[in-house]
Amino acid sequence: xxxxxxxxxxxxxxxxxxxxxxxxxxxxxxxxxxxxxxxxxxxxxxxxxxxxxxxxxxxxxxxxxxxxxxxxxxxxxxxxxxxxxxxxxxxxxxxxxxxxxxxxxxxxxxxxxxxxxxxxxxxxxxxxxxxxxxxxxxxxxxxxxxxxxxxxxxxxxxxxxxxxxxxxxxxxxxxxxxxxxxxxxxxxxxxxxxxxxxxxxxxxxxxxxxxxxxxxxxxxxxxxxxxxxxxxxxxxxxxxxxxxxxxxxxxxxxxxxxxxxxxxxxxxxx
Amino acid sequence: xxxxxxxxxxxxxxxxxxxxxxxxxxxxxxxxxxxxxxxxxxxxxxxxxxxxxxxxxxxxxxxxxxxxxxxxxxxxxxxxxxxxxxxxxxxxxxxxxxxxxxxxxxxxxxxxxxxxxxxxxxxxxxxxxxxxxxxxxxxxxxxxxxxxxxxxxxxxxxxxxxxxxxxxxxxxxxxxxxxxxxxxxxxxxxxxxxxxxxxxxxxxxxxxxxxxxxxxxxxxxxxxxxxxxxxxxxxxxxxxxxxxxxxxxxxxxxxxxxxxxxxxxxxxxxxxxxxxxxxxxx
Numbered sequence: 001x002x003x004x005x006x007x008x009x010x011x012x013x014x015x016x017x018x019x020x021x022x023x024x025x026x027x028x029x030x031x032x033x034x035x036x037x038x039x040x041x042x043x044x045x046x047x048x049x050x051x052x053x054x055x056x057x058x059x060x061x062x063x064x065x066x067x068x069x070x071x072x073x074x075x076x077x078x079x080x081x082x083x084x085x086x087x088x089x090x091x092x093x094x095x096x097x098x099x100x101x102x103x104x105x106x107x108x109x110x111x112x113x114x115x116x117x118x119x120x121x122x123x124x125x126x127x128x129x130x131x132x133x134x135x136x137x138x139x140x141x142x143x144x145x146x147x148x149x150x151x152x153x154x155x156x157x158x159x160x161x162x163x164x165x166x167x168x169x170x171x172x173x174x175x176x177x178x179x180x181x182x183x184x185x186x187x188x189x190x191x192x193x194x195x196x197x198x199x200x201x202x203x204x205x206x207x208x209x210x211x212x213x214x215x216x217x218x219x220x221x222x223x224x225x226x227x228x229x230x231x232x233x234x235x236x237x238x239x240x241x242x243x244x245x246x247x248x249x250x251x252x253x254x255x256x257x258x259x260x261x262x263x264x265x266x267x268x269x270x
Numbered sequence: 271x272x273x274x275x276x277x278x279x280x281x282x283x284x285x286x287x288x289x290x291x292x293x294x295x296x297x298x299x300x301x302x303x304x305x306x307x308x309x310x311x312x313x314x315x316x317x318x319x320x321x322x323x324x325x326x327x328x329x330x331x332x333x334x335x336x337x338x339x340x341x342x343x344x345x346x347x348x349x350x351x352x353x354x355x356x357x358x359x360x361x362x363x364x365x366x367x368x369x370x371x372x373x374x375x376x377x378x379x380x381x382x383x384x385x386x387x388x389x390x391x392x393x394x395x396x397x398x399x400x401x402x403x404x405x406x407x408x409x410x411x412x413x414x415x416x417x418x419x420x421x422x423x424x425x426x427x428x429x430x431x432x433x434x435x436x437x438x439x440x441x442x443x444x445x446x447x448x449x450x451x452x453x454x455x456x457x458x459x460x461x462x463x464x465x466x467x468x469x470x471x472x473x474x475x476x477x478x479x480x481x482x483x484x485x486x487x488x489x490x491x492x493x494x495x496x497x498x499x500x501x502x503x504x505x506x507x508x509x510x511x512x513x514x515x516x517x518x519x520x521x522x523x524x525x526x527x528x529x530x531x532x533x534x535x536x537x538x539x540x541x542x543x544x545x546x547x548x549x550x551x552x
Contacts, residue, residue, distance in 0.1 A: 013458075023352065024371045031374060143296055147297045150289060
C-alpha cells in the first residue's frame with residue numbers, strides 16, 4: 001500500500017502536486033475569467049463583475065457586422081467540414097488497409113500541413129488566389145482551411161479504422177454483398193462515431209482559425225476571427241469577451257460531443 | 271493471386287488520389303510559388319536572402335525571434351514537466367479528467383486565448399487591479415505591449431503542446447522500473463533522478479523542440495501582445511505582404527522560416543511521432 005503511494009507521488013509528493021494544481025489553474029483560469037466577465041454589466045472588465053448583464057451579448061448579436069461574421073464563419077466551416085472529411089476518410093481507408101510501398105511517406109505528406117507554419121501556408125494561398133482574383137470568397141477560405149483540417153481528419157479516421165474489425169466487412173462480402181453495399185451497410189455505420197468526431201474537429205479547425213481568412217477575406221466577407229482581429233488591433237473592446245465566450249462554447253460542445261461519440265464508438269466496436 | 275493484389279493496391283491508390291491532388295494544388299504548389307518568388311524577380315537573384323542577413327534591422331528580428339522562442343520554451347518546460355509528471359503518475363481515470371483542463375484551452379481559438387490575456391494584463395487589466403488592491407504596486411505594471419506580455423501569452427498558448435508531448439512519453443514508462451528501484455533501496459529522489467527522469471528524456475527533447483519550432487512561426491500572440499520593438503519573423507512576413515507589398519522579400523523570409531521549421535521537425539519526428547500529440551487529447 002505504502003509503496004504504491006510512494007512511487008505515485010515521487011519526489012516531494014505534496015509540493016509537486018500543489019505545483020501541478022497551480023499550473024492547471026493557470027491553464028483554465030483565463031478561459032473561465034473571460035466567460036465570467038462577458039456577463040459583466042460594467043463599462044470596464046473588472047473581476048469579479050460588480051453586477052451581471054447581457055449587454056455585451058446584446059452588442060455582439062445586435063451588430064449586423066458581427067452577425068454577418070457568424071454567418072461567414074459557419075459557411076466556411078461547414079464547407080471545410082464536408083471537403084476535409086470526405087478527402088480524409090478516403091485517404092485513411094487507403095492508408096489503414098492498403099499494402100503498398102511509400103505508405104509512411106504518403107502519411108507524412110498528408111500530415112505536412114500541420115508542420116508548416118500557418119503564416120506561410122496563408123501567404124502561399126494568398127499569392128495563389130490573388131492571381132485567380134478569387135480572394136474575398138467563402139470557397140477560397142474553405143479550400144484553405146481544408147488543407148489545415150485534412151491532417152486532423154486523417155489522424156482521427158486512421159485511429160477509428162484501426163479499431164475496426166475487418167472480418168465484419170469480409171463476412172458481408174462472403175455473403176454476397178457488393179463492395180459498396182458492404183461499405184455503406186457495415187463499415188460506415190460502425191465507424192460513424194469516429195467519422196462524426198473527425199467532422200466536428202474539421203469544423204472547429206476552420207471556425208477557430210484566423211490566418212487563412214486574414215489574408216483571403218475581403219472587406220465585405222469577414223469571419224468571426226478576422227472581425228475579432230480587426231477590433232483588437234484598435235482597442236480591447238469588452239464585446240470581444242462575449243464573442244470569445246461564444247467561441248469557447250463552440251469548442252466545449254465539439255469536445256463534449258466527440259468524447260460522447262468516442263464512448264459510443266468503444267461500445268460498438270469492441 | 272498477384273493480379274488481385276495489384277487491383278487492390280490500385281484501388282487504394284485511387285482512394286488517396288483526391289486528398290493528394292488537393293494538397294498538391296492548394297499546398298505544395300503555393301509553397302513552391304513562395305520558393306520561386308524568393309529567388310526570381312526578372313531573373314534569378316539571391317538579393318532578398320542577402321537583404322535578410324545583411325541589414326541589421328532584419329537580423330535583429332531574427333535574433334528577437336530566437337530569443338523569445340528560447341524563453342517561451344524554457345517557461346513551457348518548467349511548467350509542463352511537473353504537470354505531465356503528476357498527470358502520468360495518477361490513475362488513468364483521474365488523469366483523463368484533469369486532462370480536460372489541458373485540452374479545453376488547447377482547442378480554443380488562439381485569438382480568444384490571446385484576448386483573454388490582454389484583458390488580464392492590460393494597464394487597467396484584472397492582474398493590475400489585484401496587484402494594486404493588494405498593495406504590491408502603486409502604479410499599474412507594464413505587462414502588455416512589451417516582451418513580458420509576449421512571453422506570457424505565447425507560453426500560455428504553447429504549454430499544452432509541451433504537456434501532451436511529455437505526457438505521452440511518460441505514460442509509456444513502465445512503473446515497475448521505478449518500483450524495482452525502490453525495492454532495491456533507492457530513495458524517492460534517487461528513483462526519480464536515476465530511473466524516471468532519464469526515461470522521460472525523449473519527452474523533454476520532443477516537447478522542447480516542438481514548442482521552440484512552433485514559437486519561431488508564431489504570429490497572432492506576439493502581434494497583439496507585443497510592443498513596437500517586439501517584431502518576430504512571422505510578423506515581418508505579414509507586414510511585407512500586406513503593408514510594404516514586397517512579396518519577394520516576404521517569400522525569402524518565409525523560406526528561411528520554413529527551412530528552420532523542417533529541420534526542427536525532422537528531429538522531432540525521430541523522437542515522438544506527430545500524431546501522438548493529437549491522440550493525447552483525452
